[in-house]
Amino acid sequence: xxxxxxxxxxxxxxxxxxxxxxxxxxxxxxxxxxxxxxxxxxxxxxxxxxxxxxxxxxxxxxxxxxxxxxxxxxxxxxxxxxxxxxxxxxxxxxxxxxxxxxxxxxxxxxxxxxxxxxxxxxxxxxxxxxxxxxxxxxxxxxxxxxxxxxxxxxxxxxxxxxxxxxxxxxxxxxxxxxxxxxxxxxxxx
Numbered sequence: 001x002x003x004x005x006x007x008x009x010x011x012x013x014x015x016x017x018x019x020x021x022x023x024x025x026x027x028x029x030x031x032x033x034x035x036x037x038x039x040x041x042x043x044x045x046x047x048x049x050x051x052x053x054x055x056x057x058x059x060x061x062x063x064x065x066x067x068x069x070x071x072x073x074x075x076x077x078x079x080x081x082x083x084x085x086x087x088x089x090x091x092x093x094x095x096x097x098x099x100x101x102x103x104x105x106x107x108x109x110x111x112x113x114x115x116x117x118x119x120x121x122x123x124x125x126x127x128x129x130x131x132x133x134x135x136x137x138x139x140x141x142x143x144x145x146x147x148x149x150x151x152x153x154x155x156x157x158x159x160x161x162x163x164x165x166x167x168x169x170x171x172x173x174x175x176x177x178x179x180x181x182x183x184x185x186x187x188x189x
Contacts, residue, residue: 016130
């Protein structure tokens with residue numbers, strides 16, 4: 001891969017794990033620092049339950065920690081194996097640290113509405129959000145469909161909507177594979 005822009009559009013937990021692609025220079029972490037995390041969260045903003053607020057190093061560390069647990073569980077799912085107990089425990093700890101509660105709030109257009117809310121520091125709330133998405137994915141039917149990109153040099157995961165999907169992105173890896181096959185056919189032919 002040569003494009004450092006993160007892929008988005010998979011389940012949130014998968015998108016989080018995919019923030020560590022392999023680029024031409026080797027593996028990178030797109031959320032290695034708070035600025036990278038803020039940029040990535042801006043791409044995911046429409047899918048987040050609430051505004052994130054200010055972020056610091058502790059928040060980043062919390063998200064890195066839960067990403068490791070989620071990655072271990074998703075890689076196990078990809079391989080058709082059960083998630084390691086440590087991964088399940090780490091995901092459950094993140095869920096317990098900032099449980100989702102719903103409370104009544106006034107809405108100017110609808111009257112009273114139920115609003116989801118989490119307590120705690122931004123990183124703890126984010127970790128819980130991603131842990132919840134991972135738990136729902138892994139416990140549901142999509143958990144058994146987690147796949148690795150078919151490109152040899154790609155480490156991205158995805159959940160295919162169609163069983164014949166082979167690439168994390170048709171525009172990135174799929175197109176590169178087609179170009180490589182074309183080049184190989186015409187070079188040897």
